[in-house]
Amino acid sequence: xxxxxxxxxxxxxxxxxxxxxxxxxxxxxVGLRDGLQIIGAVMPTxxxxxxxxxxxxxxxxxxxxxxxxxARLLPQLADTAELVAFAKTLPGLVTSVLVPNLxxxxxxxxxxxxxxxxxxxxxxxxxxxxxxxxxxxxxQEIARIRAARDTSGVKIRMEVGISTAFGCTLQGRVEPxxxxxxxxxxxxxxxxxxxxxxxxxxxxxxxxRQLFELAxxxxxxxxNCGHFHDTRGMGVANVYAALQTGITRFDACLAGxxxxxHAPGASGNVASEDLAYMFASMGIATGxxxxxxxxxxxxxxxxxxxxxxxxxxxxxxxxxxxxxxx
Amino acid sequence: xxxxxxxxxxxxxxxxxxxxxxxxxxxxxVGLRDGLQIIGAVMPTxxxxxxxxxxxxxxxxxxxxxxxxxARLLPQLADTAELVAFAKTLPGLVTSVLVPNLxxxxxxxxxxxxxxxxxxxxxxxxxxxxxxxxxxxxxQEIARIRAARDTSGVKIRMEVGISTAFGCTLQGRVEPxxxxxxxxxxxxxxxxxxxxxxxxxxxxxxxxRQLFELAxxxxxxxxNCGHFHDTRGMGVANVYAALQTGITRFDACLAGxxxxxHAPGASGNVASEDLAYMFASMGIATGxxxxxxxxxxxxxxxxxxxxxxxxxxxxxxxxxxxxxxx
Numbered sequence: 001x002x003x004x005x006x007x008x009x010x011x012x013x014x015x016x017x018x019x020x021x022x023x024x025x026x027x028x029x030v031g032l033r034d035g036l037q038i039i040g041a042v043m044p045t046x047x048x049x050x051x052x053x054x055x056x057x058x059x060x061x062x063x064x065x066x067x068x069x070x071a072r073l074l075p076q077l078a079d080t081a082e083l084v085a086f087a088k089t090l091p092g093l094v095t096s097v098l099v100p101n102l103x104x105x106x107x108x109x110x111x112x113x114x115x116x117x118x119x120x121x122x123x124x125x126x127x128x129x130x131x132x133x134x135x136x137x138x139x140q141e142i143a144r145i146r147a148a149r150d151t152s153g154v155k156i157r158m159e160v161g162i163s164t165a166f167g168c169t170l171q172g173r174v175e176p177x178x179x180x181x182x183x184x185x186x187x188x189x190x191x192x193x194x195x196x197x198x199x200x201x202x203x204x205x206x207x208x209r210q211l212f213e214l215a216x217x218x219x220x221x222x223x224n225c226g227h228f229h230d231t232r233g234m235g236v237a238n239v240y241a242a243l244q245t246g247i248t249r250f251d252a253c254l255a256g257x258x259x260x261x262h263a264p265g266a267s268g269n270v271a272s273e274d275l276a277y278m279f280a281s282m283g284i285a286t287g288x289x290x291x292x293x294x295x296x297x298x299x300x301x302x303x304x305x306x307x308x309x310x311x312x313x314x315x316x317x318x319x320x321x322x323x324x325x326x
Numbered sequence: 327x328x329x330x331x332x333x334x335x336x337x338x339x340x341x342x343x344x345x346x347x348x349x350x351x352x353x354x355x356v357g358l359r360d361g362l363q364i365i366g367a368v369m370p371t372x373x374x375x376x377x378x379x380x381x382x383x384x385x386x387x388x389x390x391x392x393x394x395x396x397a398r399l400l401p402q403l404a405d406t407a408e409l410v411a412f413a414k415t416l417p418g419l420v421t422s423v424l425v426p427n428l429x430x431x432x433x434x435x436x437x438x439x440x441x442x443x444x445x446x447x448x449x450x451x452x453x454x455x456x457x458x459x460x461x462x463x464x465x466q467e468i469a470r471i472r473a474a475r476d477t478s479g480v481k482i483r484m485e486v487g488i489s490t491a492f493g494c495t496l497q498g499r500v501e502p503x504x505x506x507x508x509x510x511x512x513x514x515x516x517x518x519x520x521x522x523x524x525x526x527x528x529x530x531x532x533x534x535r536q537l538f539e540l541a542x543x544x545x546x547x548x549x550n551c552g553h554f555h556d557t558r559g560m561g562v563a564n565v566y567a568a569l570q571t572g573i574t575r576f577d578a579c580l581a582g583x584x585x586x587x588h589a590p591g592a593s594g595n596v597a598s599e600d601l602a603y604m605f606a607s608m609g610i611a612t613g614x615x616x617x618x619x620x621x622x623x624x625x626x627x628x629x630x631x632x633x634x635x636x637x638x639x640x641x642x643x644x645x646x647x648x649x650x651x652x
Contacts, residue, residue, distance in 0.1 A: 169646060204607035232642055312559030
């Protein structure tokens with residue numbers, strides 16, 4: 001009965017968190033990058049600026065605002081430099097951008113962003129299709145990016161996201177041993193931190209727990225991000241499983257936007273609002289204001305009419321117990 | 327590295343389950359009762375019979391076919407006796423019915439069902455609204471039902487589902503101490519087994535873990551069911567949390583049908599097909615054939631046109647890794 005105190009439970013509206021669970025987590029909003037890159041229509045820059053500002057006002061403190069890829073490949077994200085410049089005016093906001101290669105990294109270094117996210121596919125087939133490089137060629141590119149970053153003197157963190165870490169729609173199975181080998185390789189190549197990504201929604205909570213438990217002894221606290229697509233409804237459970245291994249930072253998309261070109265109708269990342277709700281319900285701080293985040297969701301939904309939106313909390317709203325506690 | 331064997335993983339398509347997780351679980355299909363009771367239109371008996379037969383052919387071995395409540399209150403479930411009679415012709419199928427009181431229990435005893443599910447609301451307010459009895463009056467009714475069952479000599483199991491165990495839309499907070507008190511009371515009154523139900527989707531995985539961990543020392547293996555509504559997207563994660571405490575039997579609704587009159591647009595129980603997918607992906611047997619279950623989902627969706635359906639797996643289908651392994 002040691003985990004449970006009636007007095008505490010009665011006063012806070014919920015049971016106390018498991019002692020081993022973290023007290024605070026970060027939800028990085030990646031809707032502007034991972035969500036919008038799959039949506040054909042280009043969201044006007046003014047809307048994106050409003051999204052960033054209102055996400056910040058709702059308490060979000062990490063936002064991936066875009067990607068430094070050639071505009072001809074992803075016209076949806078062509079305004080990334082302008083978004084970074086605006087995001088950097090918001091005190092305390094960690095501004096993240098995705099970069100696919102050294103050229104993108106050079107733009108990220110110039111942009112003033114706080115963090116560049118370098119994707120590396122553990123799936124050989126996906127790596128070739130996505131970046132036209134083998135995973136080991138990407139590791140070499142990461143070493144070159146590290147050298148360029150160090151030479152520049154700019155303080156920008158380098159995070160490597162190991163994508164398709166739980167399987168791949170092209171290749172099928174991805175060996176955990178290959179994921180762990182690449183994890184070590186990118187750390188050796190100079191990544192400041194790493195994350196594991198279920199890019200196509202193949203993971204379940206047990207494989208998440210197992211792979212993070214295997215990866216943590218290799219990377220320690222440099223393994224600090226979980227990225228889970230909700231393609232088959234496992235997103236929230238996968239986050240909970242990673243949380244149990246000690247991970248405290250998760251990517252998510254407002255309204256669960258995005259998806260996978262290989263899975264029509266599939267959702268994108270786990271919905272930011274559902275994840276924020278789970279953490280709040282468990283007594284784990286995220287800094288997020290639900291009224292503001294759900295209002296922003298309604299705004300973004302209006303901009304994305306005709307697109308598939310996901311997430312569950314917005315339909316039912318907060319439970320009475322949490323509204324009373326707020 | 328002890329949890330993980332490359333050879334095993336490569337041959338089965340996934341990492342082996344955590345040694346402490348169960349190897350086999352039961353998904354009780356409750357769509358015909360908990361799902362249909364919220365849907366205004368009455369599903370024709372012929373469709374229900376086809377649903378039961380095809381669920382059985384898809385490998386489901388526990389089905390809650392209906393409820394013995396007055397037909398004027400729930401005309402959707404008026405054909406329950408006929409459904410029980412049919413279900414009992416299917417070898418090895420555990421046929422479950424819900425009963426709200428002694429009168430319903432007498433009909434269940436006559437019907438030939440294998441199990442009667444008696445709901446008891448841990449929320450005082452919900453208990454009065456739903457059954458016009460306080461929780462302790464329901465405990466007394468359960469004792470009367472036990473006496474009637476014993477007198478009848480009929481072998482029908484008595485399961486008590488403690489509903490609103492994680493909170494209530496009417497009352498708000500439900501004290502865990504009250505849930506545990508009622509759990510002990512219904513066991514003392516003669517329940518063969520008990521389950522904990524998140525009737526309105528207020529639970530999160532941590533409260534699920536904590537409440538089951540507190541309840542198991544009281545009920546032991548007589549606590550053998552988790553019932554989770556997916557109103558706020560936590561259903562699958564809540565099942566995973568209960569599974570981690572050793573629970574091996576879960577209610578679910580095909581296509582996540584149902585909902586809550588107090589939460590417009592909210593989904594019902596966690597979707598059977600998503601739950602079956604999670605277990606299969608983790609290497610935990612359910613006996614379910616996905617092709618058949620998804621075909622049945624399509625059939626039921628056709629019968630329920632215009633109703634809100636839920637669940638995620640049906641959109642994307644099984645991952646390549648599982649299709650190859652099947």
